[in-house]
Amino acid sequence: MILSKTDLLPHLRFDMPRCIDYARHGNPQIRVILLSAFNGEGLDWAGKETARDKPGMATRRDIAREIQSLRK
Numbered sequence: 118m119i120l121s122k123t124d125l126l127p128h129l130r131f132d133m134p135r136c137i138d139y140a141r142h143g144n145p146q147i148r149v150i151l152l153s154a155f156n157g158e159g160l161d162w163a164g165k166e167t168a169r170d171k172p173g174m175a176t177r178r179d180i181a182r183e184i185q186s187l188r189k
Contacts, residue, residue: 124155
């Protein structure tokens with residue numbers, strides 16, 4: 118489970134521990150990842166996930182090459 122925008126939690130009425138408890142009630146093995154682009158929390162995980170080569174998925178380099186070829 119990914120919870121994003123965690124830097125906004127001090128300004129919201131959101132009980133994160135309760136949310137995680139509910140999720141773990143349904144799936145005790147659930148992995149919880151907290152993300153915040155503002156303070157960088159969790160971005161190391163996000164970077165690793167997006168950097169993985171996934172079969173059948175184009176990389177940014179592939180897309181850039183395709184765009185360049187279309188411009189010619």
